[in-house]
Amino acid sequence: AxxxxxxxxxxxxxxxxxxxxxxxxxxxxxxxxxxxxxxxxxxxxxxxxxxxxxxxxxxxxxxxxxxxxxxxxxxxxxxxxxxxxxxxxxxxxxxxxxxxxxxxxxxxxxxxxxxxxxxxxGEDGYFDTRIVYVAEQPKDAKGVGRNRLNPFGKRLAIMDQDGENHRFLTDGTTLVLTPRFSPTLQEIT
Known part of the structure; x- marks a missing residue:
């Protein structure tokens, strides 16, 4: 309770x-x-x-x-x-x-x-963790969805493990395929 x-x-x-x-x-x-x-x-x-x-x-x-x-x-x-x-x-x-x-x-x-x-x-919890992922902007029925400001249609994003506090880390102008944490775990490369 x-x-x-x-x-x-x-x-x-x-x-x-x-x-x-x-x-x-x-x-x-x-x-x-x-x-x-x-x-x-x-x-x-x-x-x-x-x-x-x-x-x-x-x-x-x-x-x-x-x-x-x-x-x-x-x-x-x-x-x-x-x-x-x-x-x-x-x-x-x-x-x-x-x-x-x-x-x-x-x-x-x-x-x-x-x-x-x-x-x-007796196991470590995982609730104070964040998820980094590549968010893909879908095309609509006419094939529109990517533009010159977001040519690749993919942006790096981060959120809490429960889906809250979502925010984008990139604007889509660069190609993002496989985000990785730096060795210190303080930066995403």
């Missing part, structure tokens, strides 16, 4: 809901987890420092529980804290906090998903 991350201010509460949604979607997409519909929750998200009412989570067959808190701190950064609980042993499995700029909330959700995945499965 993944509860909404609690936030006091409107911006923090909104970020908390979005972070929880991304975490639940990531874990479900892995095929190894089935997040429980929040409508089934008996206990709502509460204070992160208080122990969950584990009996309420066992009743709905939750094996693990993710709770979190978000807040915008004085310097404008977003603080995101979470706990992963084993519902049956009533033990905390992991608890971490991250600071980031507010626009980076989605990346933090992926990093948290990786931590949860690693702690439960």
């Amino acid at each position: 993944v509860t909404d991350f609690v936030g006091k201010s409107g911006a923090a509460a909104r970020a908390g809901r979005e972070i929880a949604g991304v975490i639940a979607a990531n874990l479900e997409r892995s095929g190894l987890f089935k997040p429980i519909d929040p409508k089934a929750f008996i206990q709502s998200a509460g204070a992160l420092n208080a122990l969950p009412r584990f009996g309420d989570w066992r009743v709905i067959n939750a094996q693990a529980l993710v709770q979190g808190r978000t807040e915008v701190v004085s310097d404008g950064r977003l603080r995101v804290e979470f706990r992963l609980w084993d519902v049956f042993s009533e033990q905390q499995m992991i608890g971490l906090a991250y600071f980031t700029v507010p626009d980076n909330w989605r990346r933090v959700a992926h990093i948290i998903s990786d931590s949860i995945y690693k702690r439960i499965t």
